[in-house]
Amino acid sequence: MAVGKDLEIITIGDELLLGKASDKHLGYLASRLNRFGISVRRSVVVTDEPEAIETEVRASWNRSELVVTTGGLGPTADDCTREAVARVLGRELILDEEAKRDLEAFFRQRGRPMTQNNLRQAYRPEGTELIPNAFGSAPGLWCEVDGRILILLPGPPEELHPMVENEVLPRLRERGRLEEAAPCVEIRTAGVGESLLENRLEPILARYSGLEIGYRAHNAIVDCRLSCRDGKYSREALEEIADECAEALGEDFVGFDGQMLSKIISDRLREREQLMAVAESCTGGQLASCFTDIPGASKTFAGGVVAYSNAAKVQLLGIPECLLRQHGAVSPEAAVAMATAVAEKLSAEYALSITGYAGPGGGDPQNPVGTIHLGLHSPDGVWSRRVNFHGSRATVQNRAVNGALDWLRRELAKTAIANAAK
C-alpha cells in the first residue's frame, strides 16, 4: 500500500459515547475519500476530556501520515481539541486576527450577538492554518509537518461536509495526495441469506485467486463486494466477474454498486412512463421516503398516504369501514384495499401497501408482533403477502419496506420479460 494513503479518524464527543447521537462522520469521510484512493484504516471515538484527546491524537499522529479529527472546535468550555493538538505539536496557541474579523462578520451577518466565548475559535497553534467555515462559526485547522497532515474539522455535519468538499479535498489534491481508488464492484442481492449467497457464488469466485471478497447483510439485502488492491484485477475484470455472478443469481440479483431498490423501481417505471403510489400504516412514511429521497422521483412517484388510524384509511383512501371491521386493519384484505385505493386515487399503474404490527406493543392472536401484510397493485391485478420479522420496531419496519420494494422490483422485472417476449 502506498505511503500516506491510510487515514485515521478521531471523533471527539461525549455525546456519542453516551449514546445520545450516532457517528455520521466516519461514513461520510470514508465514502468521500475512498474514491480518491485514501483508505480509512481506523476510526476511534473518544471522550471530550483533554487528556483523552491528546493521547489519541498523539498515537495516531506518530503512526499515520494522515489524521483527521472531528468535533471539539466550538465555542463552549467542553470544546478543547484545539488546545490538545497544540500540546501534541508542541506549539503555542496564537490569536489569528483575520479569523477574529471573520467571526465578527459571521455574527453581524446573522444579526446575532457575538459572545466572548466565541473568540476562542479564532486561535490556532503557531505554524498551522485555519480552514474557513462557510456554514458555522468554528474554523477548521490544517497542520502539516514533514509531509504528514493533521486536519481538524468541526463536528456539525452541515459545517464539516462543505469544508471537506471546498477546502480539504482541493488542498489534498494540490499536494498530490489524491489518486484513483482500488477497483471495487458490489453485487447487491435480495431474498437470499448471507451464507447461502456465499455458497451460491463460491463456485464462480473460487476460480479467481487473489480476489478480495466481503459480504454484508442489512435488512433482507445482502451485498457481496469484490475488490482488488494489488492491481491483479482491473475494474473491467471485476465487472466481468460480477456479471457472471449476477447471471447465476437470476432474479435474486438486484444491481451493482449499492443500487437502491427504490431507484431501480423508479428507473423501470420512468422507462415505461408509468406511475406508482404507496399507502402505509405501521411504517408511517418510510416507504414514501424511499422514493422522495431519489432526485427526480416525482416523475414516477405520485404520492403516498400514511394511513395510521382506521379513520385515515376510510377518509383519505375511501376504504369501506365494514371491511376494516370485519377483517381488521392488519389483514390481507386491508392490504389489498389500501394498495388498490391509493392507485386509483392517484391514477397510478402500481401501488404498494404495508399494514402490520411493527411492535413493541400490539398484535392479535392471528397476527403476533412482527406480522406484516404487504399489498401490491399492478395493471394485472392486486395481491397480498404475509411476512413475519423478528427484532426491534425499526428492524421490522426496515424489513417490511425492503420486502415491499423487492416484491415490486421482481414484478416489474417479470413483466419486462413478458413484454420483451411479445
Added chain:
Amino acid sequence: MAVGKDLEIITIGDELLLGKASDKHLGYLASRLNRFGISVRRSVVVTDEPEAIETEVRASWNRSELVVTTGGLGPTADDCTREAVARVLGRELILDEEAKRDLEAFFRQRGRPMTQNNLRQAYRPEGTELIPNAFGSAPGLWCEVDGRILILLPGPPEELHPMVENEVLPRLRERGRLEEAAPCVEIRTAGVGESLLENRLEPILARYSGLEIGYRAHNAIVDCRLSCRDGKYSREALEEIADECAEALGEDFVGFDGQMLSKIISDRLREREQLMAVAESCTGGQLASCFTDIPGASKTFAGGVVAYSNAAKVQLLGIPECLLRQHGAVSPEAAVAMATAVAEKLSAEYALSITGYAGPGGGDPQNPVGTIHLGLHSPDGVWSRRVNFHGSRATVQNRAVNGALDWLRRELAKTAIANAAK
C-alpha cells in the same frame, strides 16, 4: 472512578470503514450500559483483517477490565474475530458439540440447508463460553480471565440487541458489575444557538461548582447536559438546577432528558382529546414518521399525506389546481392550503404542512434551494412561515421537520396558557 466500570468497544467491519454502513452499536451499547454505571471510554472501528483485530483486542484487553467486540463472528471467510481473540488469549479453538447441535437445529427449524462454512460458528477458544444467539446462527463468546471480561457479540443489531438484554446484562449483574449510573439531567431547547444558550445559562450554572456541563446541537435543537460523577449533586439536586434553567429559558425550553418534540405534541393533544394530521412534500413522510414512531400515537395522530407531486396535492388533498398554477407548489399559499386540506379531510384540530426545495436540485428565483414554507392549521386559524436552511438534502429535511414540530409545540403551549387564564 470505580475499577471495571469502564468499557472499550471494538467494532469490526470493513463496511463501516468503507462508508457502506453506519455504526449503530456504539449508540445502543452506550445508552444501554450507561444506566448501569458502565461508561464507554473509547470505541474503535477496525478493518476485518486478522492482524488489525488482534492488535486492537490486545491493546484494549491489556488496558481495560471490560471489552466488547462486535462483528466478525459469521460463517463467511472474512469473519475472523474468533480466531484473533483465541490468539490474544493464547488458547486453542475447540469444537463445541452443543453449539454444533444448536446450529443444526437452527437451520432445520428455518428449513434452510446448513452449509459447511456455518460449522466455524460452533468453535470457541478453550476455557471460554459460547453465548446463545436466539435470532441468528452465530453464537457470541464470553471470556473471563482474572476478573477481566471480554465479550464477543455478533454484528447484526437484531441479533446483538437480544443477546445483550437476555444474556450479557444478566451475567454482568450476577458478577456484581452493574450499579446505578451517575446522575444526569438533560435540558432540551429549540430555537436558540449553542453559544447563545451557554450564555443564557451561564449565570445560573456558574453558581454550582463541580457540575459537569455539556452541550449538543442537532438540527435546530440544542441539549444541555448536567451531570455529576463525584457524588456532590444528587439526581434531585440536578433536577432543581435544571428546573431553574427551564424557567429562565421560557418557551425556548422543550423538555428534560431527550424528550422528543413529537412526543410533547402528542401528549398535549391527548390531554385535550384533540387530533392532528400532516401534509408534506419535500420531506416525503419524515414528518409523519415522527408521530408513528411514538407508541400509542394513533390516539392523536390521524394520518398524513405525502403530496410530492402536484397531482397528489390535487387528488389526495383536493387543493385547487389553479392555486398551484398561480402561486406554485412551493409558496405560502400552498403551505396554507395543504395544512387546511389535510385537517379537514381527517377532521383534525391541528395540522402541519411542509413544502419546499430540500435540494440538491430544484429551486426558483424567489425560492432558492433550502427554502421551505411551513403551514400550521389550528382551531384559531391557519398561517404559513418561510424558513431557509443550509446544508445537504437530509439536513434541510431534518431542520424543516423540527421547525414545523417546534412551531406546533409553541402554539400548543400558548393556547394552554390562554385556556388556563380563562
